[in-house]
Amino acid sequence: ETGVTQSPTHLIKTRGQQVTLRCSSQSGHNTVSWYQQALGQGPQFIFQYYREEENGRGNFPPRFSGLQFPNYSSELNVNALELDDSALYLCASSPGWGANTQYFGPGTRLTVL
Amino acid sequence: QKEVEQNSGPLSVPEGAIASLNCTYSDRGSQSFFWYRQYSGKSPELIMFIYSNGDKEDGRFTAQLNKASQYVSLLIRDSQPSDSATYLCAVLSNDYKLSFGAGTTVTVRA
Numbered sequence: 001e002t003g004v005t006q007s008p009t010h011l012i013k014t015r016g017q018q019v020t021l022r023c024s025s026q027s028g029h030n031t032v033s034w035y036q037q038a039l040g041q042g043p044q045f046i047f048q049y050y051r052e053e054e055n056g057r058g059n060f061p062p063r064f065s066g067l068q069f070p071n072y073s074s075e076l077n078v079n080a081l082e083l084d085d086s087a088l089y090l091c092a093s094s095p096g097w098g099a100n101t102q103y104f105g106p107g108t109r110l111t112v113l
Numbered sequence: 114q115k116e117v118e119q120n121s122g123p124l125s126v127p128e129g130a131i132a133s134l135n136c137t138y139s140d141r142g143s144q145s146f147f148w149y150r151q152y153s154g155k156s157p158e159l160i161m162f163i164y165s166n167g168d169k170e171d172g173r174f175t176a177q178l179n180k181a182s183q184y185v186s187l188l189i190r191d192s193q194p195s196d197s198a199t200y201l202c203a204v205l206s207n208d209y210k211l212s213f214g215a216g217t218t219v220t221v222r223a
Contacts, residue, residue: 033211042117042201042213043157056210090156092211101147102211104156 003027004093004105012111013081021076021108023091031055032074033102034066035090043090049074050096078110086112116140117204119214127222132189134217136202139183145205146178146185150198151216157201161187192221 003026013019025032031050035043045058049068063079072093078085088109092102120135134148145164149157163169163176163185175188185204189196199216206212 035213040215042203042215045210045212048209056208058210088156101159101162103159104149107156 004029004091004103006089006091006105006108008108009106010109010111012113014113015081015083017081017112018077018079019081019110021078021089021091021110023074023076023093023105025072025074025091025093026103029093029095029103030072031094031096032068032072033092033094034074034076035092036060036085037088037090037107038084039087046076081112083112086110115214116206116212117202117214119200119202119217121217122199123218123220125220125222126192128192128194130192132192132196132219132221134187134189134200134202134219136185136187136204136214137183138185138202138204138212140204140206140212141180141183142207143204144207146176147203147205147211148174148176148185148187149201149203149213151201152198189219192219194221194223197221 005024033048034046037043047057048055052068068074088107091105094102148161151157161176173190177186199218201216202214
């Protein structure tokens with residue numbers, strides 16, 4: 001186990017709703033990255049937070065937003081859910097900005113109906 | 114062109130054989146390269162990373178990097194049924210974005 005935790009494990013929402021996913025980073029890690037993994041695909045980078053600031057963003061629309069808190073835990077918020085948002089959402093923590101090695105949490109499986 | 118491409122699977126190998134996985138990447142400035150293993154329904158687990166050209170060995174795993182050819186590979190020696198999983202190649206760009214390939218599914222036949 002990596003020490004990265006995520007909640008909830010599974011979630012079912014309907015189109016148009018909003019969702020918040022949570023992540024606690026491994027002890028000593030101040031950088032959190034979020035990924036979306038659709039079935040049969042590799043993880044796609046959503047964004048990264050370092051010391052409470054967004055530090056990089058992938059090709060995701062603004063309805064995907066996030067926060068990092070002083071204890072380095074993080075939230076991913078998705079507004080106006082679409083069917084294609086159904087995926088495994090992964091959080092990964094690393095021990096510093098640009099730090100090379102990222103360790104993944106168990107993920108949150110989101111289903112949008 | 115995808116940023117990271119892996120050889121399409123699935124790859125089936127007999128127990129005890131060598132499994133060979135390949136990956137190419139498009140960003141010539143990339144400096145760090147990773148292999149993750151992902152069991153069905155689970156999250157990716159880091160198994161190897163490599164930064165320098167050449168080979169890096171860790172137990173039954175060997176990663177190989179050729180930056181001139183923009184090519185990374187992973188060899189799994191003495192394959193075991195527990196090695197059956199999807200293997201993801203990941204490349205860290207200069208802006209610290211980690212890009213993944215689609216993965217290669219390996220099945221080790223007992």
